[in-house]
Amino acid sequence: MSASFLPxxxxxxxxxxxxxxxxxxTVVMMASPLRPKESRNFLYAITLVGxxxxxxxxxxxxxxxxxxxxxxVIVDGFGTFFRVLVIGxxxxxxxxxxxxxxxxxxxxxxxxxxxxxxxxxxxxxxTANELIMLFIGLEVSSIASYVMAGYLRNDQRNNESALKYFxxxxxxxxxxxxxxxxxxGITGTTNLAEVxxxxxxxxxxxxGMLASAAAALMFIGFAFKVSAAxxxxxxxxxxQGAPTPVxxxxxxxxxxxxxxxxxxxYATAFEPLADRWEPVLWLSALLTMVIGNFAALTQTNIxxxxxxxxxxxxxxxxxxxxxxTELGTAAxxxxxxxxxFMNIGAFAVVAHISRxxxxxxxxxxxxxxGVRQPLTAALLSVFMLSLIGVPLTAGFFGKFYIFKxxxxxxxxxxxxxxxxxSAVAAYYYLRVIVVMYMQEPVESTDSxxxxxxxxxxxxxxxxxxxxxxxxxxxxxxxxxxxSAALVK
Amino acid sequence: MDAILFLIxxxxxxLCAINLVVQKHPISSALSLIGVMASLAVLYxxxxxxxxxxxxxxxxxxAIMVLFVFVIxxxxxGAERRSNRSLMATxxxxxxxxxxxxxxxxxxxxxxxxxxxxxxxxxxxxxxxAIGRVLFTQYLLPFEVTSVLILIAIIGxxxxxxxxx
Numbered sequence: 210m211s212a213s214f215l216p217x218x219x220x221x222x223x224x225x226x227x228x229x230x231x232x233x234x235t236v237v238m239m240a241s242p243l244r245p246k247e248s249r250n251f252l253y254a255i256t257l258v259g260x261x262x263x264x265x266x267x268x269x270x271x272x273x274x275x276x277x278x279x280x281x282v283i284v285d286g287f288g289t290f291f292r293v294l295v296i297g298x299x300x301x302x303x304x305x306x307x308x309x310x311x312x313x314x315x316x317x318x319x320x321x322x323x324x325x326x327x328x329x330x331x332x333x334x335x336t337a338n339e340l341i342m343l344f345i346g347l348e349v350s351s352i353a354s355y356v357m358a359g360y361l362r363n364d365q366r367n368n369e370s371a372l373k374y375f376x377x378x379x380x381x382x383x384x385x386x387x388x389x390x391x392x393x394g395i396t397g398t399t400n401l402a403e404v405x406x407x408x409x410x411x412x413x414x415x416x417g418m419l420a421s422a423a424a425a426l427m428f429i430g431f432a433f434k435v436s437a438a439x440x441x442x443x444x445x446x447x448x449q450g451a452p453t454p455v456x457x458x459x460x461x462x463x464x465x466x467x468x469x470x471x472x473x474x475y476a477t478a479f480e481p482l483a484d485r486w487e488p489v490l491w492l493s494a495l496l497t498m499v500i501g502n503f504a505a506l507t508q509t510n511i512x513x514x515x516x517x518x519x520x521x522x523x524x525x526x527x528x529x530x531x532x533x534t535e536l537g538t539a540a541x542x543x544x545x546x547x548x549x550f551m552n553i554g555a556f557a558v559v560a561h562i563s564r565x566x567x568x569x570x571x572x573x574x575x576x577x578x579g580v581r582q583p584l585t586a587a588l589l590s591v592f593m594l595s596l597i598g599v600p601l602t603a604g605f606f607g608k609f610y611i612f613k614x615x616x617x618x619x620x621x622x623x624x625x626x627x628x629x630x631s632a633v634a635a636y637y638y639l640r641v642i643v644v645m646y647m648q649e650p651v652e653s654t655d656s657x658x659x660x661x662x663x664x665x666x667x668x669x670x671x672x673x674x675x676x677x678x679x680x681x682x683x684x685x686x687x688x689x690x691x692s693a694a695l696v697k
Numbered sequence: 698m699d700a701i702l703f704l705i706x707x708x709x710x711x712l713c714a715i716n717l718v719v720q721k722h723p724i725s726s727a728l729s730l731i732g733v734m735a736s737l738a739v740l741y742x743x744x745x746x747x748x749x750x751x752x753x754x755x756x757x758x759x760a761i762m763v764l765f766v767f768v769i770x771x772x773x774x775g776a777e778r779r780s781n782r783s784l785m786a787t788x789x790x791x792x793x794x795x796x797x798x799x800x801x802x803x804x805x806x807x808x809x810x811x812x813x814x815x816x817x818x819x820x821x822x823x824x825x826x827a828i829g830r831v832l833f834t835q836y837l838l839p840f841e842v843t844s845v846l847i848l849i850a851i852i853g854x855x856x857x858x859x860x861x862x
Contacts, residue, residue, distance in 0.1 A: 214834035278838035356853035419808035
């Protein structure tokens, strides 16, 4: 009996990205005190090497797909796609953070360590095949993000952000865990495929109501993590207060991972209950789009603007989840990848403009950027245009595939309202561009230092990704389409 | 007999939990929490989870509660001050909570198939030996990943609480 429980070599390979991230996360933390404070740049290099190794391992693990460790995790195309996505988000975040931490005179060691471990949690989440595993991955990712949101602890805005995120996040996670407990009580298992099988068993009809209630409880937890209405209220406050690189990370990495588990759980385990949860998701998608876009119209703080925009974009992805088709899943995957590029790019520019202590975070502080730093302004314009969804950028195809999938699934009203919403969104993104190009330079832009190298690399990388996905969407979409058929 | 014991301790748990929220002084709340934890331990024992019951008492009612009380004493926390609550919370909080609980009760009442009760001694897989076996075979990976979670909690505590960075 005991021998069959020993993990085989191939199971370790399937788990290799997580193992590498854990090792590097620990090494960065331990190596930090070895050198004096001024010469800790090597930590940056170690972290990048670790993320590159994890990226390689995530791709290598896909060569032998399957489950590992008693069906706890499953390496499939879907999981691999999101693993690569969250690790890529991690690399871009590190490139922004390096300069930022030096500027704010913050200790880099623990920051990098927390970032690596948070990505580990997200990798566990997206490959989890089991509700317990999924929950632990979510907690690893979330708790690391709570700390990172308050990393500059002498800044009151950071404290406020971390506290709000922690309290509301723990509350939402409790609902998720309560739902998981119900599912275990009803079906006697936490394995996604077995939950599905149990829900399909005839004669379970009265328990169908219980299972729907459990799905609703779990939806509260997931909706909080993806900042979908009506559980989005934390997002603007947390993104505004957190250090800008952390806000960039939160809006791309953990959000993508949370969408991955939402898709996986609702498209596999809860698929038999689709009639009951589809209306809930429909309403949530609509509310998220409307609230996000209309609240963004009146913002004057650029980080808050991007936070509400991130809520609105969560709404578009929710439309794709609502379709409950493979086409919709593929569209959501594509959208999350393109959103990661454009949004991290936008936050990277904000990190540069804001200067030490994040003094300049108003939209007005961007006035005249087009004159003073044409390159920075041009790159920010690219990201803004992509967030609007202008053709030739990734945002266009992202929206196009989502609304196409929605039309195919007969969600005509949701599509119409979603398209109207993206028209509204154009206003507040264009306003940023107008301020940059049509107004006289102000103090903030006059004294702006040139772009540092790491930031420049991030911006070019993000812009290249935005254009690449906008001109050759099939590069990513083909893979997404192939891996959207989840194991049921 | 089992049903009576269950009812007694379930009632104590619920009453202590309500008291925990209602009390103004943090020490009173902490003491109510001990009541909740201890009665939960008895409920675990009734279900046959003897290891879980012992751990519940030692870790929660023992170690964690001592820590709570220490922190409350160290911070010298007095009775809670009433802050200006939002109108929304006052108007909708209690009715919505009552509605939620009623809904949960209704769903459980209607949804659960009428099965026979669980009796003390009916389930024998709650021993340390049985739990150790599943923890290190079937649930090995969650067990290991939890250690990462604890590592993050330690790093986080150091980062946020250390005197100088």
